[in-house]
Amino acid sequence: MTSQQDLLDTLAQVARALGNGHRLALLERLAQVETSVETLANTANLTIGNASQHLQHLRRAGLVTAHRSGKQMIYRLTDERIVTLLSLLRQVAETNLAEMERLxxxxxxxxxxxxxxxxxxxxxxxxxxxxxxxxxxxxxxxxxxxxxxxxxxxxxxxxxxxxxxxxxxxxxxxxxxxxxxxxxxxxxxxxxxxxxxxxxxxxxxxxxxxxxxxxxxxx
Known part of the structure; x- marks a missing residue:
């Protein structure tokens, strides 16, 4: 039987996926336009292998989806509300973290x-x-x-x-x-x-x- 804790643990998967600055950079880039792993890696200064790993975390959390175009995997945000989620995250951090305000x-x-x-x-x-x-x-x-x-x-x-x-x-x-x-x-x-x-x-x-x-x- 499903418990409230099961739901919260599943919700925490999304939070864990967001808990990396490189993944936030990938999401910011995908908020502009869907694009390939190679382009995302270049934008975020990552190797293609590292970018792919981060994208898999985001994909398992339901934040991005992908389709194949020829030999390339093309990624995009699954939901426009992800931009709102990132905006709220930014606002909370700027309001409550002195280090964020300083940076x-x-x-x-x-x-x-x-x-x-x-x-x-x-x-x-x-x-x-x-x-x-x-x-x-x-x-x-x-x-x-x-x-x-x-x-x-x-x-x-x-x-x-x-x-x-x-x-x-x-x-x-x-x-x-x-x-x-x-x-x-x-x-x-x-x-x-x-x-x-x-x-x-x-x-x-x-x-x-x-x-x-x-x-x-x-x-």
């Missing part, structure tokens, strides 16, 4: 030395889009952009930024976004564009969080 502060320490420009919130970005006062800059790789992005966003991968400045408006504030709250791509874009005289800030979340909130996306 986040270090990650973006040089973003605005005077504290004058905070990252753009979801509500603020919605208002800016509705009024036409902001231009959206997606600095993720083209493959991720094509799988889904914020409406009317301009895609300029970080590596191509210097060569595609003519795509960016000078008469509006630019809001850069990428894979999520800790993605350094948008941070680097903001730093460089400010040096070049653009009005630019970073969206405090990323494409997956925007989509998980049920907000409009394009592809």
């Amino acid at each position: 986040v502060g270090q990650l973006f320490a040089d973003e605005d030395a005077n504290g004058a420009l905070e990252a753009v919130s979801r509500d603020e970005l919605l208002a800016g889009i509705s009024s036409g006062k902001v231009a959206l800059l997606d600095v993720r790789p083209e493959e991720e952009f094509e799988a889904g992005h914020l409406p009317k966003a301009i895609n300029i991968p970080m590596a191509q930024l210097e060569n595609m400045l003519d795509k960016l408006p000078r008469d509006r504030e630019i809001v850069a976004y990428c894979r999520g709250p800790y993605c350094v791509l948008s941070h680097e874009a903001v730093q460089r564009l400010r040096q070049l005289g653009y009005r630019v800030r970073r969206f405090q979340e990323g494409y997956p969080e925007w989509k998980a909130a049920g907000l409009p996306v394009a592809s």
Whole structure:
């Protein structure tokens, strides 16, 4: 006969699968677009063998699923709510762990030395889009952009930024976004564009969080 403890032990399988930073990195990448083991390994700086092992843990916990395409195994998230789960995990850690607060502060320490420009919130970005006062800059790789992005966003991968400045408006504030709250791509874009005289800030979340909130996306 099933007991409450049996249910909790099964639930704990999901928690154990999440208990590894490399697996969280793999989930963040899969929140952008389904992709192969080889690409995931490269993104997370893992060997293909290690990436495969981590993906098997996530698969057994029901967090990812896979299908074969030719000789490759292609992985994807099983459920959009996984993005929400990761967001809640992040929020709890930032609120209750002093070490997390310290690390986040270090990650973006040089973003605005005077504290004058905070990252753009979801509500603020919605208002800016509705009024036409902001231009959206997606600095993720083209493959991720094509799988889904914020409406009317301009895609300029970080590596191509210097060569595609003519795509960016000078008469509006630019809001850069990428894979999520800790993605350094948008941070680097903001730093460089400010040096070049653009009005630019970073969206405090990323494409997956925007989509998980049920907000409009394009592809």
